[in-house]
Amino acid sequence: MSDKKTDSRWRFRPEEEKHDIYSLHRQALREPPEPQEGLEPPPWWLWVISVLLIFWAGFYLGRYGGVFGPYVHVLEEGRRTERETALVPKEPETTVSGAEVYARVCAACHQPNGQGVPGVFPPLAGSEWVLKDPETPILIVLHGLQGPIEVKGTVYNNVMPEWGSKLSNEEIAAVLTYVRNSWGNQTAEITPDMVEKVRKETQERKTHWTQEELLKLKK
Amino acid sequence: MKSDHSIPGTEEAPELSYRILSDTSSSAPVIVFFTSAVVWLLVGTVFGLIASFKFNFPDWLGNIPALTFGRVRPAHLNSVIYGWASLGIAGLYVWLTARLCQTEVHWRRLLYISAILWNAGVLYGVVSILGGHSQGIEWLEFPKGAQTLIAMASVLLSLSILRTFYGRRVKHIYVSLWYILASVIWFPILYVIANLPFYSGVTQAAVNWWYAHNILTVWVTPAGLAAAYYFIPKVIGRPIHSYYLSLLGFWSFALFYNWNGIHHLIGGPLPTWLISVSIVASVLMFIPVITVAINHHLTMVGHFGKLRYSPTLRFVVFGAMCYTAVSFQGSIQALRSFNEITHFTHYTVGHAHLGLYAFFTMSIFGAIYYIMPRLTKWEWPYPVLIKFHFWLVALGITLYVISMTVGGFIQGLYMNDPSRPFMDSVQVTKPYLMARSIAGVVILIGHLFFIYLFYLMIKRKGVKRLTPPWYEKAEEYAR
Numbered sequence: 001m002s003d004k005k006t007d008s009r010w011r012f013r014p015e016e017e018k019h020d021i022y023s024l025h026r027q028a029l030r031e032p033p034e035p036q037e038g039l040e041p042p043p044w045w046l047w048v049i050s051v052l053l054i055f056w057a058g059f060y061l062g063r064y065g066g067v068f069g070p071y072v073h074v075l076e077e078g079r080r081t082e083r084e085t086a087l088v089p090k091e092p093e094t095t096v097s098g099a100e101v102y103a104r105v106c107a108a109c110h111q112p113n114g115q116g117v118p119g120v121f122p123p124l125a126g127s128e129w130v131l132k133d134p135e136t137p138i139l140i141v142l143h144g145l146q147g148p149i150e151v152k153g154t155v156y157n158n159v160m161p162e163w164g165s166k167l168s169n170e171e172i173a174a175v176l177t178y179v180r181n182s183w184g185n186q187t188a189e190i191t192p193d194m195v196e197k198v199r200k201e202t203q204e205r206k207t208h209w210t211q212e213e214l215l216k217l218k219k
Numbered sequence: 220m221k222s223d224h225s226i227p228g229t230e231e232a233p234e235l236s237y238r239i240l241s242d243t244s245s246s247a248p249v250i251v252f253f254t255s256a257v258v259w260l261l262v263g264t265v266f267g268l269i270a271s272f273k274f275n276f277p278d279w280l281g282n283i284p285a286l287t288f289g290r291v292r293p294a295h296l297n298s299v300i301y302g303w304a305s306l307g308i309a310g311l312y313v314w315l316t317a318r319l320c321q322t323e324v325h326w327r328r329l330l331y332i333s334a335i336l337w338n339a340g341v342l343y344g345v346v347s348i349l350g351g352h353s354q355g356i357e358w359l360e361f362p363k364g365a366q367t368l369i370a371m372a373s374v375l376l377s378l379s380i381l382r383t384f385y386g387r388r389v390k391h392i393y394v395s396l397w398y399i400l401a402s403v404i405w406f407p408i409l410y411v412i413a414n415l416p417f418y419s420g421v422t423q424a425a426v427n428w429w430y431a432h433n434i435l436t437v438w439v440t441p442a443g444l445a446a447a448y449y450f451i452p453k454v455i456g457r458p459i460h461s462y463y464l465s466l467l468g469f470w471s472f473a474l475f476y477n478w479n480g481i482h483h484l485i486g487g488p489l490p491t492w493l494i495s496v497s498i499v500a501s502v503l504m505f506i507p508v509i510t511v512a513i514n515h516h517l518t519m520v521g522h523f524g525k526l527r528y529s530p531t532l533r534f535v536v537f538g539a540m541c542y543t544a545v546s547f548q549g550s551i552q553a554l555r556s557f558n559e560i561t562h563f564t565h566y567t568v569g570h571a572h573l574g575l576y577a578f579f580t581m582s583i584f585g586a587i588y589y590i591m592p593r594l595t596k597w598e599w600p601y602p603v604l605i606k607f608h609f610w611l612v613a614l615g616i617t618l619y620v621i622s623m624t625v626g627g628f629i630q631g632l633y634m635n636d637p638s639r640p641f642m643d644s645v646q647v648t649k650p651y652l653m654a655r656s657i658a659g660v661v662i663l664i665g666h667l668f669f670i671y672l673f674y675l676m677i678k679r680k681g682v683k684r685l686t687p688p689w690y691e692k693a694e695e696y697a698r
């Protein structure tokens with residue numbers, strides 16, 4: 001081969017290369033012919049597999065195809081398997097969000113972190129009034145609170161307005177459940193029924209509670 | 220026309236002169252495509268290895284912004300897909316189209332422009348990613364400018380190939396050519412649609428994975444299959460088993476594969492029917508895959524001994540077998556019950572490399588081993604290095620895929636177990652990730668052998684041989 005030519009030597013330049021046709025096209029000439037296609041029939045079991053697969057496809061789409069409509073994201077609406085039902089969290093009793101009510105109503109005074117404002121608004125985080133029994137916080141929210149009150153060893157003397165006329169039983173239950181289970185608090189939930197009961201019992205009350213009254217009620 | 224293919228000595232066999240004619244005309248553009256592909260293979264491998272080591276040594280190179288994981292990973296993905304794979308495909312398609320149409324390559328100038336634009340696009344794109352300018356959409360990270368260059372390049376490539384096809388001298392169109400034609404028509408359309416600036420939110424995610432999987436459907440897989448359909452019968456010198464199986468395989472592939480993309484979003488906020496349709500289409504892929512597997516297997520049957528003597532055959536057959544494996548794996552992986560274990564785990568990465576490496580990259584290696592001697596008129600100088608190359612990458616990718624598959628599966632089981640803290644699912648993958656990095660080093664060494672050989676080929680250096688590798692041992696198969 002003409003090994004002295006260094007530049008673009010791979011290029012085919014028949015006019016420059018002086019050798020017989022065989023050595024020039026050795027690679028192409030030694031090849032077998034271009035591939036052909038045989039005409040064997042496909043094996044019968046390939047058809048069987050294909051038909052079974054297509055049958056399965058119809059079944060799968062029918063069963064797991066979902067629906068066109070508002071529940072388009074729900075797999076098999078109304079036909080959840082047991083296991084999936086177990087995985088889906090139980091729907092809460094009420095659709096009101098405690099966090100939302102808290103942010104809207106209480107956070108302005110007791111602060112988003114439940115710590116209150118020193119000397120002005122008492123904290124809800126770790127407060128014995130919140131955690132004690134379920135009735136006390138219900139009473140406070142229903143009718144408000146005023147006068148001196150001792151929370152976590154500090155005495156506050158201010159007025160908290162009543163919310164009984166503005167919040168529904170569901171909202172009060174939700175917000176108190178939220179307060180009683182946030183910022184380190186952890187106690188039983190409060191249901192709308194409990195709020196309803198307390199509301200009935202104290203129907204006549206028109207003024208804010210005071211510390212003494214609340215303590216007396218508990219006795 | 221007559222005069223330009225009447226090569227002395229081939230008068231009785233016009234096919235021979237056409238063969239020489241097409242090789243001669245495809246030589247320069249194909250070498251340009253293959254050479255740049257090989258450069259991107261090296262770049263991509265190094266990025267892949269860096270990304271892999273970051274799982275073992277999280278702080279390594281962490282203070283160089285361009286080499287943080289979030290940039291190296293997309294740099295790896297994009298340089299192997301748009302650099303190595305795409306340019307390799309371009310070279311394969313140009314050569315194979317001319318061969319199968321028994322004609323010269325038409326509109327060669329378009330091919331040179333295409334190669335330049337393509338390389339410029341990938342270079343610009345990868346540098347942008349390293350510089351922090353990524354679009355943040357997987358497989359579409361390149362900035363718009365780079366994407367425009369690549370889109371133009373792919374259109375030019377397609378035009379030239381379609382023009383060559385139009386100038387064909389054959390009546391019967393061989394099955395490899397079906398895949399090539401489908402591919403060069405689909406790919407530019409796909410690429411342009413995916414890059415239109417209309418999508419946002421959930422639609423963006425759907426388009427994203429429609430695109431990312433269709434890259435495999437319309438670009439990578441047809442190339443691997445075209446190579447297998449051509450080189451297996453070619454090297455062993457017998458017809459492909461069945462034309463009917465080819466037909467069934469091609470049309471069921473075309474019908475089912477392009478619905479697959481949404482199986483990447485199982486459990487995502489997409490309509491249930493959309494996901495279910497993609498699952499069904501993924502499972503129906505069993506039909507084309509089994510069909511193609513039968514067709515290739517029955518062609519090979521009785522000739523497996525030849526794997527030892529033809530570098531092309533061993534790479535291509537390895538690739539074809541892995542095609543069956545990766546497709547079976549993919550169909551099962553798309554089932555909801557299985558996907559909820561493997562999604563978000565290394566299992567997926569194992570699957571990606573089984574497909575893009577063990578199937579596709581191996582097939583392209585095989586094709587390059589066959590094509591290069593015909594373009595440079597030079598034989599592979601050191602057959603023993605081909606052996607090194609084959610065994611290193613074959614063992615490397617096997618270790619890679621096994622470690623990611625097993626590790627990923629365990630990771631998935633841990634993540635789904637509510638009694639285990641999340642960190643357990645991270646800790647448990649550590650040895651598997653180390654195995655992956657070792658596999659990566661082995662693969663890189665294999666690539667270095669290949670690149671050295673490739674360099675010798677284009678320079679026509681090394682031992683001057685007159686026969687293909689292992690010719691002495693099996694004259695008729697070592698082609």
Ligand code: HEM
Binds near residue numbers: 567568658662
């Ligand atoms: C030494 C060889 C290689 C190593 C060490 C390697 C390593 C990696 C790593 C670490 C990732 C990121 C995985 C993650 O995010 O968890 C990755 C992703 C990927 N690599 Fe490679 N890689 C190599 C070769 C290749 C080659 C040659 C190809 C294709 C031709 C390829 C295709 C891909 C693809 C498609 C992804 C994305 C996977 C996904 O999205 O799940 N890799 N590789």
